[in-house]
Amino acid sequence: MAPDKLNPPDTLKRPEDCAVVIFGASGDLTGRKLVPALYRLFASGATPEHFYICGAARSEMSREQFQDKMRQAVESRGLDMGAWQAFADRLHYQAVVYDQVESYQALATRLDELDARHGVGGNRILELAIPPTLYQTMAVTLARAGLSQEERGWRRLVVEKPFGRDLESSRELNRAIGQGFQEHQVFRIDHYLAKETVQNIMMFRFANAIFEPLWNRNFIDQVSIVTGETLGVEHRAGYYEQAGVLRDMFQNHMMQLLALVAAEPPSLFEADRVRDERTKLFRSLRPFPLEELYDYLVLAQYEAGEIDGKPVPAYRAEPGVDPSSLAPTFAAMKVYVDNWRWQGVPFYLTSGKRLTEKLTRITINFREVPHSLFRRVLGEDIQTNRLVLDIQPKEEITLYFQAKQPGAQVGLRTVRLHFSYQDQAGRQGMEAYEKALVDAMLGDQMLFWRQDGVELCWAFLDPVLEACEQCGDRADRLHRYRAGSWGPSDAAKLWPGHPYNNPLE
Numbered sequence: 001m002a003p004d005k006l007n008p009p010d011t012l013k014r015p016e017d018c019a020v021v022i023f024g025a026s027g028d029l030t031g032r033k034l035v036p037a038l039y040r041l042f043a044s045g046a047t048p049e050h051f052y053i054c055g056a057a058r059s060e061m062s063r064e065q066f067q068d069k070m071r072q073a074v075e076s077r078g079l080d081m082g083a084w085q086a087f088a089d090r091l092h093y094q095a096v097v098y099d100q101v102e103s104y105q106a107l108a109t110r111l112d113e114l115d116a117r118h119g120v121g122g123n124r125i126l127e128l129a130i131p132p133t134l135y136q137t138m139a140v141t142l143a144r145a146g147l148s149q150e151e152r153g154w155r156r157l158v159v160e161k162p163f164g165r166d167l168e169s170s171r172e173l174n175r176a177i178g179q180g181f182q183e184h185q186v187f188r189i190d191h192y193l194a195k196e197t198v199q200n201i202m203m204f205r206f207a208n209a210i211f212e213p214l215w216n217r218n219f220i221d222q223v224s225i226v227t228g229e230t231l232g233v234e235h236r237a238g239y240y241e242q243a244g245v246l247r248d249m250f251q252n253h254m255m256q257l258l259a260l261v262a263a264e265p266p267s268l269f270e271a272d273r274v275r276d277e278r279t280k281l282f283r284s285l286r287p288f289p290l291e292e293l294y295d296y297l298v299l300a301q302y303e304a305g306e307i308d309g310k311p312v313p314a315y316r317a318e319p320g321v322d323p324s325s326l327a328p329t330f331a332a333m334k335v336y337v338d339n340w341r342w343q344g345v346p347f348y349l350t351s352g353k354r355l356t357e358k359l360t361r362i363t364i365n366f367r368e369v370p371h372s373l374f375r376r377v378l379g380e381d382i383q384t385n386r387l388v389l390d391i392q393p394k395e396e397i398t399l400y401f402q403a404k405q406p407g408a409q410v411g412l413r414t415v416r417l418h419f420s421y422q423d424q425a426g427r428q429g430m431e432a433y434e435k436a437l438v439d440a441m442l443g444d445q446m447l448f449w450r451q452d453g454v455e456l457c458w459a460f461l462d463p464v465l466e467a468c469e470q471c472g473d474r475a476d477r478l479h480r481y482r483a484g485s486w487g488p489s490d491a492a493k494l495w496p497g498h499p500y501n502n503p504l505e
């Protein structure tokens, strides 16, 4: 399919002048994601006209050391360094003690000076790139130091996941944030929502008249959402051991993907209307049938294997992991949405580390034809229609349908209609963190979590987590899979017909 026309032209509103203050600026997220994203935005002219970044962390570092560390981080991403010097002129650093009000007051004074130097009028993004255990302390201390007050410009708090580790702790975190910040100031990042092809799910569903009439239980048999990674736990064992795949991927990204596929159309493409619909969807999730938990849930952990022809260790042998760990690195879950549109349609959500391939794919499996007039002639079942939304790394949409096999003999074959983002002329995609940061600067909360959604998803998952983590036969319930495979074979046996042991089939 070739694009007919770009409609309308690709324009981006430029955000108001502001400072971006990154707490935890000595850490991994800052170097790997945040600063490279800000650099790309800057190089493409998408940052505000007047803007600067102030890194803050406990580590003592000079401004030059910070600039140098960030230059290496950006360079290692293979980005064109042509705009580096101008960007580096906007990079500053201040050491802080996270739980000391005086330290934040000193930071506030420094920010006032930097505002004056860079011609920024007081608007600030405050990004928490620190370990989640520090979020509460940090939010409260920021408020006590007056850094949340919007007297001179807006103040926006950007919070990374995880938003708590269960319903109660997410509420506690929200109460701490609420001491200084109101909901319109809080931007809870879900970087999956900011992926271009994830945003496209709404465009695809609601900007075309031909798909939405089919988008319901009358035509759809089942939906599969798969997020596979080849990466293992990397350097994050401390966090992952506590989280496991359900907290790491399901409570956030998988739930948002489900919501985008299944939510009702909002009346307007506006942050709160869209978030209202996602929230309504979370409210319609059927509570997990705990008495038959393992008919609906498969948990597994990777064993040693091979990725891209190279041997990789078992999860339990990764640095920092307990050798008898029961943390799941793979989960497959059957979920139902109890509403008029989706009654009886299973949604299979699957995510795992160390799988064969990195991919995020949504497959809409349509129902069989009501009556096959070809069955007698062909003596075979007719393949059902499938719509595949490839989110990453391929960014594609493919519709599979049946057509006549060429030749004299009567026969059918599956053919496809295919669209690829790569083929779009003039395509200028934004990476997820670029989009999230620019939206935070623009004050657009559409692609961020609202607290009601966070709580509903925890309310859905908490009983599941509790049942899995408390049960006596927890060790027996944890399946194994070879690193580099598509997951445990037991999962495939449980739901025959569902291709999550090889989502490419």
Ligand SMILES: NC(=O)C1=CN([C@@H]2O[C@H](COP(=O)(O)OP(=O)(O)OC[C@H]3O[C@@H](n4cnc5c(N)ncnc54)[C@H](OP(=O)(O)O)[C@@H]3O)[C@@H](O)[C@H]2O)C=CC1
Binding pocket: 024, 025, 026, 027, 028, 029, 030, 032, 057, 058, 059, 098, 128, 129, 130, 131, 132, 134, 160, 161, 162
């Ligand atoms: N890294 C990633 O890919 C992703 C991270 N996130 C989230 O982003 C946040 C930051 O992640 P990441 O950068 O990996 O975190 P890091 O572990 O790299 O920590 C960031 C900084 O926080 C400070 N810090 C670390 N431990 C402590 C401690 N115990 N007490 C006080 N300060 C500490 C350190 O700075 P200093 O010692 O100088 O103060 C460190 O440089 C986390 O909430 C994470 O869940 C979300 C998605 C992806």
Ligand SMILES: O=C1O[C@H](COP(=O)(O)O)[C@@H](O)[C@H](O)[C@H]1O
Binding pocket: 191, 229, 231, 248, 249
């Ligand atoms: O949030 C997370 O996402 C990454 C996967 O993100 P992707 O953009 O590379 O698909 C995952 O590796 C990590 O464990 C999780 O915390």
